[in-house]
Amino acid sequence: MTLAAPLRQPRDTAPEELSGAALRSHARSWLDSNLPAHFRTDRLSPEKPSIDETIAWEAAMHRAGLVGITWPKAYGGFGRSLREHLVISQEIGRTAMPESLNSIGKELAGPIIQAVGTEEQKLTYLPAILEMREIWCQGFSEPEAGSDLAALRTRAERDGNVWRINGQKIWTSGAHNSQRCLLLARTGTVEDRHRGLCLFAVPMDLPGIRVNTIRSIDGKDSFCEVFFDNVEVDEKDALGLPDEGWNAAIRVLGIERATNRMHRAWRFDSEIAHLVSACKSDPRLSALLDDGYYRRRIGASVGDAEVLKSYVETVVEALVSGESIGSRGSLAKLHWSEAHQRFAALAIELLSKASLPHGDAVKAAIARFETIYLHSRAETIFAGTSEIQLGIIADRILQLPKGK
Amino acid sequence: MAFDPDTLSPNDFAAAAAAAIAASAHGDLSHAARRLADDGLLGILAIEEIGGLGLPESFAMPVLSAAGAARSTFPLLETIFAARLLQGRLPDAATALVAGEALVSVAWSGEGSVGSDDDGVRLDGVVGRASHADKAAFILLATDDGGAAVVSTGSAGVDIRPASGIDPDRPAFELHLADVRVSTENIVSAEEWQAFRLACLQGWAALILGASEACLAMAEEHANTRRQFGKALSANQALRHILARQKLVLENMRAALASCFEAPSSSLQMRSRAAFLAAVEGGVFIIEKSIQIHGGMGFTWDMPLHRYLRWVRDIQAQADADHVLLDLADDFIAQVA
Ligand SMILES: Cc1cc2nc3c(=O)[nH]c(=O)nc-3n(C[C@H](O)[C@H](O)[C@H](O)COP(=O)(O)OP(=O)(O)OC[C@H]3O[C@@H](n4cnc5c(N)ncnc54)[C@H](O)[C@@H]3O)c2cc1C
DSSP states (O other), X not given: OOOOGGGGSTTTTOOTTOXXXXXXXXXHHHHHHHSOGGGOTTSOOSSOOOHHHHHHHHHHHHHTTOSSSSSXXXXXXXXXXXXXXXXXXXXXXXXXXXXXXXXXXXXXXXXXXXHHOOHHHHHHHHHHHHTTSSOEEEEOOBTTBSSOGGXXXXXXXEETTEEEEEEEEEEEETGGGOSEEEEEEXXXXXXXXXTTEEEEEEETTSTTEEEEEEOOTTSSOOEEEEEEEEXXXXXXXXXXXXXXXXXXXXXXXXXXXXXXXXXXXXXHHHHHHHHHHHHHTSHHHHHHTTSHHHHHHHHHHHHHHHHHHHHHHHHHHHXXXXXXXXXXXXXXXXXXXXXXXXXXXXXXXXXXXXXXXXXXXXXXXXXXHHHHHHHHHHHTTTTSOHHHHHHHIIIIISOOOOOO | OXXXXXXXXXXXXXXXXXXXXXXXXXXXXXXXXXXXXXXTGXXXXXXXXXXXXXXXXXXXXXXXXXXXXXXXXXXXXXXXXXXXXXXXXOHHHHHHHHTTSSOEEEEEEEEEEEEEETTEEEEEEEEXXXXXXXXXXXXXXXXXXXXXXXXXXXXXXXXXXXXXXXXXXXXXXXXXXXXXXXXXXXXXXXXXXXXXXXXXXXXXHHHHHHHHHHHHHHHHHHHHHOEETTEEGGGSHHHHHHHHHHHHHHXXXXXXXXXXXXXXXXXXXXXXHHHHHHHHHHHHHHXXXXXXXXXXXXXXXXXXXXXXXXXXXXXXXHHTHHHHHHHHHHHHHHHOO
16 A cells, blocks of 8 residues: 555654644644545455554654654653643544554553653653554463452562563463563562562563464454563563552553543544444435434433543543542443443444445444444453452442451 | 632532522422522522622532532522523513522423414413422423413413422422413523523533432442441442442533533533433432442331432433433434535
8 A cells, every 4th residue: 555645754744833723623634634545444445454554654643743642752752731632532533543553552551651661761662652663562461360460470580680581471462563561570479469560661572472362252363372481571671660660550550541542432422423324324224313212322322422521521621630530540441331332232233224235334334333342342351341440439439448 | 699700619619509508408498599599599690680690500510419419499400590591581580589589480391382462472281390380480381482481370371280290399280371471571582492401401410410429428328337247238249339330320420511511512512411311310320229229228218319319200301301312312313424
């Protein structure tokens, strides 16, 4: 494929002076004119974006000022406000495009590095994330440590100037395409639970690392198991001291859970619009849009999406005015994942009633929403299952006593 | 009281209002009206010329939430919004509302048929779901041309009859109208009536938010103090998760309501409907589950949980929540190419 011309120019549209409505229109017109046709998730296309094309696209988004929005300029970011981040996220959400290949780098590793990394680490890792030179994966879950992350067994032992890593991770999304792993390992014993946990930025090409892909229910090789066999990680790649890095990461994640992937509220909204538009293209489905049963369910999804947008906007305003948002991210995650599952189920049910033969718009919608439906099963599992989020709300927000 | 919206926040205002609302929550409505009027609460949104405070809508919300939590039986929502609606066309009536000297009721269901002849405008038909109509000086009712009309309860041809209703704290009435004559000032345009109903959606969401918050607090308190099997009820994960879900929907409604006042005007209608629907569904869920968590105690008349539930179910019917849901869907569907 050929990428549109502006993609090849270095930081061609540095929109530093833009804000508010001008920033929004910059983001919108840039995305509209640069997103390659076969990246559009609301259209049928014989070819799918390759990894290299995706890397080029995301690097171009960064040059256009649409990634690393709040990160300091010294590390390749744009030093913008959270409100401006929200504006750009809204536009990204409205555009039917794939999720980032490097969301772990951009949404998880990046903020943690900014909080606990040394200056040298920030200068090394952060620009490489934004420029898509390094894709990150997250090595937290293990076969025996899922919801109970503190049961993890992967060990990190000090050996001269290196840390020696032994153990196994599982469900590591995108490990096979990654250059670095944000690895959580322990320096002591399993009985230490939350103590002695250490975070590392492990290069994935080190000797002793083996990656096997695992096929997921949507037929994709989306996650992996990763084995660490006497892997020597340079001490400069440890993020903070044992305990320190992890504790800081927990603090960062509390905020990040509420502000990362802000675009998904507007993506949700645009998915509903896509479903409705596909229905309007089809005689049987447009008749169903007049049917009270389906109208109510569409209305319920629209209401759910509005609530989600409200969450995002109120959290941004709270953070801007210096309020603490505590564990509010758990509320938004729980609401989004369950509401999105309800919507995805509605979408495939409605589309299954389309007239025959299917028109292109219906075909494209069926392809998209079947994928979304299957993928949405994971949304109540990853990043803390629904049951775990309910536990967080009970423990930390309601502060219900646990004891006897 | 003098209020400056630049220095006072809606929440500070609500804190000041809470005592007045608690003191006037139950009992005689005319006494409550005077108490609330003295504290400026009936004219929060009305212009200063008629004795109001002229504050933005966001100030009314925490006050209504306080009324929701206190189970206030006074028709605060109706009064606040009607005073603003009527201030231009019927200033004397609006002044009386703000001063607590007259009560207003809204007939939320049905439409009066409106016609005109040489003697002016006439209204006929039956409208319902008018709480406290027997004590009201004025009734606001929808008309079949999409607008609304204000009728004095003393007018010839107005027959107010008790109706069955789920909420005994706010008794419902039907109005039978037979050749009721009103002047043109009493007629509210379709546009104004829509704006009034939209504002009421936000107001109801605020009332339900307060009511739900109070019920969840009771459920939490009970779950933390009642012991079975040697431990507090809330030590059981099944109940912790129900309480957490209640908290989730409570925060859903809070965020949705707050965002109505931040949203651009183009999305105000959608946000207001979404906020209302989140409140009704969430409110019913929270209160019904609170009854469950209380066990047999929750089923007693003396526990006020059923009163909150009745009130929210009544609001659901008054607002025709199902219609609001369909409107939300239709607006969205119409927007999509
Ligand atoms: C698509 C996908 C991508 C992922 N990507 C990554 C990744 O990149 N990196 C990574 O580190 N991990 C990743 N994960 C792993 C994910 O974080 C875990 O799957 C998750 O934490 C749950 O752990 P588990 O699978 O071991 O399930 P378990 O913890 O065994 O849970 C099984 C079930 O039991 C419930 N349960 C567990 N404990 C309790 C309890 N105390 N009370 C009530 N119910 C409970 C859970 O809610 C769940 O329903 C990914 C998972 C998925 C599905």
